[in-house]
Amino acid sequence: MNPTDYVQWFRQSSPYINAHRGKTFVIMFEGDAIADDNFTNVVQDIALLNSLGVQLVLVHGARPQIDSVLSTLNIQSQFHNDLRVTDAQALNAVKAAVGMVKADVESRLSVGLPNSPMHGARIRVVSGNFVTAKPLGVIDGVDFQHTGEVRRIEHQAIAELLAQRNIVLLSCVGYSPSGEMFNLSVEDVAQHAAVSLRADKLIIMGARAGLPDADNDTIKELTCVDLEQHIHSLQGEPRHHADAALKAVRQGVPRVHLLGYQNDGALLQELFTREGTGTLVSQYAYDxxxxxxxxxxxxxxxxxxxxxxxxxxxxxxxxxxxxxxxxxxxxxxxxxxxxxxxxxxxxxxxxxxxxxxxxxxxxxxxxxxxxxxxxxxxxxxxxxxxxxxxxxxxxxxxxxxxxxxxxxxxxxxxxxxxxxxxxxxxxxxxxx
The missing domain is CATH 3.40.630.30 (Gcn5-related N-acetyltransferase (GNAT))
Known part of the structure; x- marks a missing residue:
């Protein structure tokens, strides 16, 4: 980009910089994203959003990392309805994998080397027991044991930390009042966090850039009504992400963005250009x-x-x-x-x-x-x-x-x- 084009782009992005300042975004990324080569760029873009005054809650998954720990221990997981049945052995693998992922994300957000995009960022990352969970129970005769679902998000505590310019990091686990730990769906945590915090945006980063249409092209934008009609044609990760997006918007989140973590700059393109790069889900038409x-x-x-x-x-x-x-x-x-x-x-x-x-x-x-x-x-x-x-x-x-x-x-x-x-x-x- 020559200097003239850069200045023009910067001027065009200024309304978005003003619009996003002080707003709360919940950004969800799968465990696969953390292992991807482009995740370093994603972290740098997250740091830029933080420097522009956006209040950020990050929610990470850890499915491939859990699979890796289980494989090392020679333990095979059982799945039902695409959810892991977390027994006592699997729970130990969850603890190990989530701890490693959490430490990895925190260390990446702590980078501040000279001549790096994050030089001088000095980001403070805070995590803790902000997610209260309950057991999923028995479904179709299958006891999910330590697999759970979100019961409550400590939104007031998170809001106080965000007001102090911290980034809050939530993992795909939660805790019960009795002290038990539960393995949670990352989409469940992200969706509940966005709703509880009354976030301005929920950003879901998956393997592909947004939701596919019948020709496998990315759909630019959908209303809730459109998504309800389209969701039955989706499977796997796109279906899980679409479900979370639909629930979030139906419960008051103004906009949900579905992006690809492999696309360099997807986060910035989606938030600072009119056309974006993924799929936008909202209650009403964007235009x-x-x-x-x-x-x-x-x-x-x-x-x-x-x-x-x-x-x-x-x-x-x-x-x-x-x-x-x-x-x-x-x-x-x-x-x-x-x-x-x-x-x-x-x-x-x-x-x-x-x-x-x-x-x-x-x-x-x-x-x-x-x-x-x-x-x-x-x-x-x-x-x-x-x-x-x-x-x-x-x-x-x-x-x-x-x-x-x-x-x-x-x-x-x-x-x-x-x-x-x-x-x-x-x-x-x-x-x-």
Missing amino acids: QLRAARNDDVAGILELLRPLEEQGILVRRSRELLENEIHRFYVIERDGMITACAALYPYSDDQAELACVAVHQDYRGTNRGQRLLEQIEQEARRRSYKQLFVLTTRTAHWFVEHGFVAGAVEALPQERQRLYNWQRNSKVFFKPL
Whole structure:
């Protein structure tokens, strides 16, 4: 990256830096992530988030490390419903493996060598008995013994430590009031921690970059309703992560991000760019289509300027736009207006679709179609019988969406008087 591109990227990331400062993120990573070559980079990115004022709770798994200890001891685990049945021998392996993983993570977060990305970070990592657990019990006739589930998270104690700029580290184990130790699912711990702390984000780092669709491509974003319909097609780790994401969002966590720990910089790309790199799960759609407000004027002007300079749209002044803002609908993404359109009434049964614009970075993403559908819905609500549009460069798009070419003389009289013969715009009509 040349210096100019770097400065531009840094400027574009500044709204996210401001938005994330002081927020609480729970970051979960599997035991496989800790053994991966890229985990050093993940730790460095975690340190950067800490330096930017993000309050961090890290939750680690240890399944492969437990398997390794059991293999060394020549002990074979029994699994049921993809959960380990933790007997007394397996519990000793859990204690050994979790202790090693915990020490490994803490040591990596303590690095501060000169000429390293973590130089001067001086991160304080705190861990302890913050997870109260209970036995999973007997399921389908199988006694899970020392395998448990989360009963409670000591969220107040964790919040106090976060306020003192500590990173809190939670392991995939918990303790009962009677002093017993239980082996827990890392997803269970992470999901309960995020909900109990009222975290702003739960970030789940797995082997692949987000959830796959039918073609095995990464799904960029899902609402809870979408995920409920899609989750039955998932298996293994993606299914476990999707279950945790769905539970977390349903219980109040605003956003859950599913990322790949093998992708260098995935954490930073997801949090500091608009497009991200994994799958975002939220209660509602990430892009908000809504009626425009007065504070959207600057964003709409910035969106329209390139199209006005190219002669595609008629230039509008700020004063005119401020007076007509109630006619506009916008699609907003993280505070940026990415598309807009307006509805202008001209008679009892005709209205104009105007000022349809989509940011160049978001073309081909159905934003124009969504705005058209919104405008048509609003026009029908107002009992208009016909929409018309004037265009010089995008006639084919309107034809593809049901508009038919017509004559200027078919326009309402008031609109005919405003017609610019020098622009020679083509006129299209669509019955509603």
